[in-house]
Amino acid sequence: MNPLPPRGFPVEEYERRTTAAQTMLAEQGLDALLVCTEPEVRYFTGFFTPFWQSPTRPWFVVLPLEGRPMAVIPSIGSTLMRGTWVQDIRTWPAPRPDDDGVSLLAATLHEVAGTEGRVGVPMGHETHLRMPLMDWEGLQAATADIAYVDATNVVRVLRMHKSELEIAKTAHVCGIVSDGFEGIPGLLSAGMTEREAFAAFRIDLLRRGADDVPYLVGASGPGFSDIIKQPSDRVIEDGDLLMFDTGTVFDGYTSDFDRYFAFGRADDGARRAYKTVWDATEAGLAVLRPGVTTSDLWAAMAKVLDAGGSLGNDIGRLGHGLGMQVTEWPSNTRDDGTEITEGMVLTLEPGLTWAPGCMMVHEENVVIRGDGPELLSRRAPRELPVIT
Amino acid sequence: MNPLPPRGFPVEEYERRTTAAQTMLAEQGLDALLVCTEPEVRYFTGFFTPFWQSPTRPWFVVLPLEGRPMAVIPSIGSTLMRGTWVQDIRTWPAPRPDDDGVSLLAATLHEVAGTEGRVGVPMGHETHLRMPLMDWEGLQAATADIAYVDATNVVRVLRMHKSELEIAKTAHVCGIVSDGFEGIPGLLSAGMTEREAFAAFRIDLLRRGADDVPYLVGASGPGFSDIIKQPSDRVIEDGDLLMFDTGTVFDGYTSDFDRYFAFGRADDGARRAYKTVWDATEAGLAVLRPGVTTSDLWAAMAKVLDAGGSLGNDIGRLGHGLGMQVTEWPSNTRDDGTEITEGMVLTLEPGLTWAPGCMMVHEENVVIRGDGPELLSRRAPRELPVIT
Numbered sequence: 001m002n003p004l005p006p007r008g009f010p011v012e013e014y015e016r017r018t019t020a021a022q023t024m025l026a027e028q029g030l031d032a033l034l035v036c037t038e039p040e041v042r043y044f045t046g047f048f049t050p051f052w053q054s055p056t057r058p059w060f061v062v063l064p065l066e067g068r069p070m071a072v073i074p075s076i077g078s079t080l081m082r083g084t085w086v087q088d089i090r091t092w093p094a095p096r097p098d099d100d101g102v103s104l105l106a107a108t109l110h111e112v113a114g115t116e117g118r119v120g121v122p123m124g125h126e127t128h129l130r131m132p133l134m135d136w137e138g139l140q141a142a143t144a145d146i147a148y149v150d151a152t153n154v155v156r157v158l159r160m161h162k163s164e165l166e167i168a169k170t171a172h173v174c175g176i177v178s179d180g181f182e183g184i185p186g187l188l189s190a191g192m193t194e195r196e197a198f199a200a201f202r203i204d205l206l207r208r209g210a211d212d213v214p215y216l217v218g219a220s221g222p223g224f225s226d227i228i229k230q231p232s233d234r235v236i237e238d239g240d241l242l243m244f245d246t247g248t249v250f251d252g253y254t255s256d257f258d259r260y261f262a263f264g265r266a267d268d269g270a271r272r273a274y275k276t277v278w279d280a281t282e283a284g285l286a287v288l289r290p291g292v293t294t295s296d297l298w299a300a301m302a303k304v305l306d307a308g309g310s311l312g313n314d315i316g317r318l319g320h321g322l323g324m325q326v327t328e329w330p331s332n333t334r335d336d337g338t339e340i341t342e343g344m345v346l347t348l349e350p351g352l353t354w355a356p357g358c359m360m361v362h363e364e365n366v367v368i369r370g371d372g373p374e375l376l377s378r379r380a381p382r383e384l385p386v387i388t
Numbered sequence: 389m390n391p392l393p394p395r396g397f398p399v400e401e402y403e404r405r406t407t408a409a410q411t412m413l414a415e416q417g418l419d420a421l422l423v424c425t426e427p428e429v430r431y432f433t434g435f436f437t438p439f440w441q442s443p444t445r446p447w448f449v450v451l452p453l454e455g456r457p458m459a460v461i462p463s464i465g466s467t468l469m470r471g472t473w474v475q476d477i478r479t480w481p482a483p484r485p486d487d488d489g490v491s492l493l494a495a496t497l498h499e500v501a502g503t504e505g506r507v508g509v510p511m512g513h514e515t516h517l518r519m520p521l522m523d524w525e526g527l528q529a530a531t532a533d534i535a536y537v538d539a540t541n542v543v544r545v546l547r548m549h550k551s552e553l554e555i556a557k558t559a560h561v562c563g564i565v566s567d568g569f570e571g572i573p574g575l576l577s578a579g580m581t582e583r584e585a586f587a588a589f590r591i592d593l594l595r596r597g598a599d600d601v602p603y604l605v606g607a608s609g610p611g612f613s614d615i616i617k618q619p620s621d622r623v624i625e626d627g628d629l630l631m632f633d634t635g636t637v638f639d640g641y642t643s644d645f646d647r648y649f650a651f652g653r654a655d656d657g658a659r660r661a662y663k664t665v666w667d668a669t670e671a672g673l674a675v676l677r678p679g680v681t682t683s684d685l686w687a688a689m690a691k692v693l694d695a696g697g698s699l700g701n702d703i704g705r706l707g708h709g710l711g712m713q714v715t716e717w718p719s720n721t722r723d724d725g726t727e728i729t730e731g732m733v734l735t736l737e738p739g740l741t742w743a744p745g746c747m748m749v750h751e752e753n754v755v756i757r758g759d760g761p762e763l764l765s766r767r768a769p770r771e772l773p774v775i776t
Contacts, residue, residue: 123521133511
């Protein structure tokens with residue numbers, strides 16, 4: 001069990017993030033950064049609430065070239081935002097569909113970027129604009145003198161590199177989930193429905209100290225290819241495989257790894273598939289060190305999958321970044337080519353199809369250290385575990 | 389306890405939704421509807437997975453003027469989508485940043501809308517476009533002959549009116565949460581930390597049959613004004629108030645109501661505030677019937693809050709729609725003016741500030757029937773409950 005990390009972050013963490021972003025903005029000739037999605041707002045301010053599940057209200061944070069971030073937010077969030085390091089907080093009584101923060105945001109952007117200013121907005125891969133499209137058009141009209149420029153790389157580069165405080169949170173939750181997976185043989189048995197198994201595992205993870213289990217998917221059967229599935233009333237039988245994949249959370253940082261179990265017995269196809277994805281992960285771990293690319297990592301794993309007779313998979317990549325979100329930049333693909341550097345937290349996720357309709361996906365979570373990977377998830381057993 | 393409703397929906401439910409949308413599209417001279425957010429995709433297809441938490445991949449559903457919806461989705465979702473009523477499923481191996489579905493979507497839109505076509509996209513209040521802004525610009529460039537038109541009202545009108553099958557799911561989870569709140573006096577006691585209280589309540593709701601508790605906020609203290617807060621390590625003491633507000637889920641439909649408790653004793657200010665918000669809810673229930681507007685409902689509650697000496701609140705409205713999401717259209721505000729009709733599921737959520745920094749918010753969930761409101765949450769006790 002990892003030690004319990006402190007909750008939240010000291011102001012120094014936010015200062016470091018902000019200063020690093022401001023340096024990049026200046027280098028790119030930008031006058032400010034505008035973000036409006038949960039992870040980005042949390043990253044720069046520490047504003048942390050599940051209230052984002054309500055789609056009603058937009059939230060904006062503006063990062064000027066100097067000083068702390070500025071919040072342009074609905075009044076319902078003012079008390080919570082005042083508890084962060086942000087000092088300049090501007091609110092409006094949302095919902096107000098006629099002008100849901102647009103004029104307040106326009107005024108703020110004019111203040112920090114002037115006229116003829118350039119404002120960075122994440123517009124690239126894995127981003128989206130969390131505000132109504134008509135309000136975005138309204139903002140552009142109200143600030144026609146401001147140029148909005150893609151600034152995906154600012155948040156991408158920063159968020160890909162985790163601080164020790166961030167890593168400690170991910171490590172802690174990976175420890176909880178590792179314990180949970182190791183407890184599965186005592187928790188589940190043939191005769192339970194998938195739904196009962198999901199509920200038992202979710203409650204078990206919470207009892208072990210997880211804050212929440214927002215992501216839990218899985219499947220059971222002799223073989224299956226849907227790996228993003230919700231539970232059904234199917235009864236788990238002897239001879240079945242069971243897969244759980246979970247993004248379990250501690251203090252806003254998530255795990256993302258899965259495990260397979262066989263009930264009663266495992267057939268040779270499943271055993272061989274398990275061995276292949278386990279070996280592919282070993283191959284990935286062996287090449288993983290600062291300086292290699294996500295494509296090198298992909299190639300090392302893909303070679304083992306091919307040699308193991310994989311019929312391919314539908315996932316589109318062999319792992320990805322991990323942190324506040326269950327998947328983050330970068331992607332381990334043939335073409336991604338991102339240089340892997342110290343402090344990145346990644347998943348290795350080799351998957352194969354061993355027979356039509358039968359997919360096997362293996363996953364581990366690591367942080368990249370100067371001398372190679374450090375496992376955050378406890379390494380899966382070498383052989384497919386059989387629950388008897 | 390409400391009876392356990394069946395999981396999922398029969399095909400007839402999706403046919404009804406689709407046909408209703410197609411009628412509205414035709415009336416508005418649109419050739420198709422394009423949606424890309426979780427609730428909208430689920431609403432028309434039944435595609436249901438927490439995988440949307442991964443921001444990496446965009447997902448698209450195109451509704452032509454006739455026939456079933458068409459899915460343009462990452463290959464990782466193909467098996468799950470094949471289990472829905474959707475027949476026309478087009479996939480690409482996402483993530484593929486150079487062309488993450490854009491050309492496939494453009495071809496599909498040209499197929500259904502032709503050249504010079506008009507495609508509806510939700511662009512208005514409470515919506516957003518869940519795809520990278522640069523990909524949206526890429527799509528527009530690749531389909532320069534197609535006009536994209538706001539179609540918020542299509543999804544808004546449809547989703548505001550719930551079927552009996554939808555209502556049964558909300559009713560069921562509201563029953564679970566009502567039981568959970570009634571069990572609080574046996575579950576929590578002074579001396580626990582907020583974090584322990586949150587964990588105990590979350591686990592209790594899961595044991596009572598909730599699928600998940602994605603939304604749980606709360607606070608404790610003599611008084612507080614942050615009602616979207618995560619738990620802290622604060623110890624709950626005699627004389628404290630505790631508030632929990634939860635969006636707890638059964639089969640993809642959520643509750644949204646809160647409850648307040650006092651530990652040991654309650655001061656007069658809190659008691660009076662509780663009585664005022666309780667009475668305001670009664671006033672709302674009394675006027676609520678088909679034909680009145682959300683603004684009538686707001687006025688009935690606001691009158692009681694004003695008479696009770698409210699110093700205002702930061703929430704911006706006195707309740708809202710409820711269904712797949714913890715907040716949905718419409719909003720109970722002074723100006724909203726939406727006509728309330730049979731089959732709407734609403735929250736009544738009067739809130740007031742009874743002293744600086746002390747907010748009290750009350751909430752109930754109802755479905756609108758021909759003769760008035762039917763409570764889905766079990767009505768809160770008339771007096772502030774004191775846990776001794």
